[in-house]
Amino acid sequence: MNWINLVKQTIRFLKFGFLFLILFVFSYWGIAFITSKITVNDSNKDGADIPIYILSNGVHTDIVVPIYHKNTKTNWRNFVKIEHTLAKDTNSTLVAFGWGNKGFYLETPQWADLKFSVAFNAVFGLGGSAMHVTFHKQLKESKHCRKIYLSVDQYRNLSKFILDQFSKSSGGEAMLIPTKANYGKNDAFYEANGRYNLFYTCNTWTNEALKSCGQKASLWTPFEGGVMRHYPLKRN
Numbered sequence: 001m002n003w004i005n006l007v008k009q010t011i012r013f014l015k016f017g018f019l020f021l022i023l024f025v026f027s028y029w030g031i032a033f034i035t036s037k038i039t040v041n042d043s044n045k046d047g048a049d050i051p052i053y054i055l056s057n058g059v060h061t062d063i064v065v066p067i068y069h070k071n072t073k074t075n076w077r078n079f080v081k082i083e084h085t086l087a088k089d090t091n092s093t094l095v096a097f098g099w100g101n102k103g104f105y106l107e108t109p110q111w112a113d114l115k116f117s118v119a120f121n122a123v124f125g126l127g128g129s130a131m132h133v134t135f136h137k138q139l140k141e142s143k144h145c146r147k148i149y150l151s152v153d154q155y156r157n158l159s160k161f162i163l164d165q166f167s168k169s170s171g172g173e174a175m176l177i178p179t180k181a182n183y184g185k186n187d188a189f190y191e192a193n194g195r196y197n198l199f200y201t202c203n204t205w206t207n208e209a210l211k212s213c214g215q216k217a218s219l220w221t222p223f224e225g226g227v228m229r230h231y232p233l234k235r236n
Contacts (some may be wrong), residue, residue, distance in 0.1 A: 005025075013070065013158075020046055025084065027096055031040060031087060031220075032055050032114075032220070032221060032222055032226065033229040034102060035218060035219040035220040035221060036218040036219075036221040036223065036225065036226030037218075037219070037231060038218065039216055039218065039219075040216075040218070040219055041181050041210075041211065041214050041215055041216050041217060042209060042216070044068050045221075046216040047093055048124065048149035048150055048151045048154065049149055049151075050066070050069055050071070050072070050149060050150045050151070050152065050154075050155045051066070051095070051147055051148070052064060052065045052066075052148060052150055052155075052158070053065075053096075053139050053145055053146065053147050053148075053151055054146045054148070054150075054206070054210075054227065054228065054231060055096055055139065055145050056129040056144040056145070056203065056224050056228055057144065058224065058226070060098060060100070060202050060203070060225055061098070061202065061203050061206040061224050061226065061227045061228070062096040062097060062098040062132075062134070063096065063098075063158070063162070063210075064095065064096040064097075064136065064139060065094065065095055065097075065159070065162075066092050066094060066095075067092060067094060067095050067135070067153075069136040069155065070076070071152055072152055072155055072156055072159070074155070074156075074159055076208060079163070079173070079174055079221070080095060080133045080174055080188070080190065081165075081176075081188075082135055083189050084176050085098070085182070085185060085187060086137060086182060086184075086185040086186075087135075087185035087186050089135060089185075089186060090138075090139075090169050091137055092135035092136060092137055092186065093136070093137060093191075094135070094136040094137070094139060095133060095134070095136070095140065096129070096132075096133065096134040096135075096136060097101060097131060097132075097133060097162050097165075097209075098130060098132040098133075098134075098206075099120075099130075099131055099132075099165055099192055099194070099196075099202055099205040099206075100129065100130060100132065100201075100202040100205075101121070101128075101129060101130070101196035102127055102128040102129055102177075102189075102191075102195070102200060103116050103121055103127040103128075104108065104127075105130045105132055105181070105189060106130070106177070106179055106181045106189065107181070118134070121206070126156050127195070127196070128191070128192075129192040129193065129194050129195060129196055130177060130189045130190065130191065130192050131166055131189070131190045131191075131192040132138075132183075132187060132189055133184075133187060133188050133189070133190060133197070134184070134186055135186045135187070135189040136186070141233065141234070142233070143233060144180055146228065146233070148215060148231065150213055154213040154214050154215070155213065157212050157213045157214070158209060158212055158213035160212075161208070161209050161212035161213070162209065164193070165192050165193055165194065165205070166190055166191070166192060166193070167191035167192055167193055174190045174191075175190055175191040176188060176189070177189040177190060179201070188212050198220075198222070200224065201222040201223075203221060203222055203223055203224050203226065203227050204220065204222055205228065206227050207220070207221050210230075215230075216230040216231070217230065218230070
């Protein structure tokens, strides 16, 4: 009799757990949908002449900035090194920053490589973080690339936001992660601050970066669409 009661209790527990999971998933998606539709900031364009890009692969977003800008005296070559990439291409003019879960970045070059342990750690904030840095020669606006302009003050605010996300050595230098998991010849990984989790994803980070420099952004979004929707592709 006790064994039968135990089975019944287990079944009730599993049903409750399943219903809770369904409710949580629907609530998560619902809140994300609503908050991604709420726009913050109005992108003041006065004096905005510094081009930056929002780059997407359909799931993940990066912020792309000029490697050097004379008006702000910002030279990213002094902080992230092209020499850390496989190509060591000195002709690059742009550098992309993407923040995310360290394990996901380094152990999942393709979706087919995703392991349950990596996904679990990422969702629940159990792993460290990394900054993925990619150098580009040029970018053009497309379905997955948007160009916007910042003022000098806005660009400085964005640069500070990005710099603050890096874990730094005692000398203030970015800490390279030695790895063979590079996605191409023009990228490198660095140690980063913060923890990726279900409520603060790579796209949440990009959204916060846009907020930091007064650009249009979602109130909150964990998804790529919540970032890109504020910048529809211009039709000629």
